[in-house]
Amino acid sequence: MKAEAEAMRGDTGAPQDTTTSVLEPLRSGPGAYLPGRRRAVVAVAVVALLAAAPLVLSPYPVSAMTRMLAFAVLVIGVDLLTGVTGLPSLGQAAYFGVGAYTAVLVGVHITPDAMVQALAGLVMGLVAAAVTGWVAVRARGIVFLMLTLAIGESVHQVADTWSAVGGSNGLAGMPPISLFGGPSLLAAGFVYWWVLAVAALVFAAVALVVSSPYGRTLRGIRDNEARMRALGYRPALARYGVFCLAGAVAGVGGALWAQQARFVSPGDMGFEVAALALLSVVIGGAGSLWGPCLGAALVLFVRDSLSASIGGHGPLVLGAVFIAVVFLMPRGLAGLTGTRARLRNLTSARRRKENAS
């Protein structure tokens, strides 16, 4: 104990055996948000690899990947709420749906411009979240979950019964998107590139938010809200802000989803979508951004592609995956990369303890 006290005075000349862990924070910890050159290189490589997909794959898998990317945008928003801020939500599908309906309505009535549609989806998702969120953010934990579920089901019900947006039939007849007043993007590959570009942009923007002082505030709220209040913060305001932001992100995701499908129905915003988005976050690793994106791809792959070939038993597979993740990988897919650094940290901590005693 004396040794520890001595060390804490900070005036011992002895070199610390903790230097490696000091210089290299856990990759899956808060350090995962820090922008670094290596991280940037990996990000560029992943986007480049994804961008090459239409060159080697046939249109059908490319369309499936487009849906995965659009869904991943929704999941990024859910992760921002659930993983970063600690607010598990089952209502994000509502804002996803609002974005999808907005994009189709803009596409049918106003312009085929993909950018205008996506922006409209963003704004309407933000507005819908701003209107409904003020009630939800007053609650936390299971109550928050139930409130967001209620919001989601209500919005779903509106879409299902409101004839102006097609009721349960949904809205069809959306013309193909175009960019910068150019020709219609008919090939699956072009739509894919557009969706990939927007998804990458959203990912980068959210990563910036998470590493900003505001993101630090959100993580502080997740860890200990009472403590944040005692430091002079108003957690309810920060929670409302992130709820609106997540709504805007979901709105963009919905717009992208509709641009690929060129059709929207109440099924695109139902409970199943919300649950799968939350499942993606859990499988991917709440709080990491790329993990849940992988989770989103996995979930949609099982539901849309694998399920058909195993007699429609996709949900069963998802259930099994969920249970396996909860028991075997409590930090999700994202937890796998940090393992080595974590082990190193554990050993150095143990060594420190031994030295101290």
Add this chain to the structure above:
Amino acid sequence: MTETTGLTAAAGTTGTDLLSVRDLRAGYAGTTVLDGVDFTVPAGAVVALLGRNGVGKSTFVHTVMGMLKPYSGSVRVGGRELAGAAAHTVARSGVAIVPQGRRVFAPLTVEENLRIAARASKAPRGGGGPWTPERVYELMPRLAERRANRGDQLSGGEQQMLAIGRALLRNPRLLLLDEPSDGLAPAVIDLIAELLEGLRGEGIAAVLVEQDLHLAFRLADEVAVMQKGRIVHRSSTADFRQDRARAHSLLGVG
């Protein structure tokens, strides 16, 4: 109230008291833990709040901080009435807490723990003060070494330093220290005491809730003893130390 011998803070001195609590009643879910607490802290002074377990010391600190709403009574900080105000309002009035059990942000790094407090200080009423993360690192070089480590990777003593640093970054007028020695080894307590002694020149008033009498006597100008939700004794630290029989009857130690 007849047994409240030695209540030095007479009613007339309120003007110089930074913290002035009158007839504070509070508790949890209808129970009464604080049963009419009268308590003052003169500007710049350190007052130790002593008492056996469960007499309401932590409840008192929580109520002053606005983390628990009182049933009735008055809490004035620098003349401003704060009873029933939200914690963030109390915090922005210049009150900071070093909570029992440290409660640092476990998933955040040391650096982030400090920045989060420093950023909150920019709130209008917090004002720009002398404390910056850099100055905290200077005062506690150990934290500088651990700056990239997560809160839950620190030892108890390091966490306590971080909790103190976090509170200082609020640039407080009044510091609420809730059992800073709790769960720490004697050598580490000594270190924390040294650290807090070094802050005496800053003119920060403090309420020090402590079970460790040596630490309390070392740091405090005055001593108050709580029993069953009331202050039953108040005197200067020197007076209190001289009368061992009284200390024994009040605290069961001595």
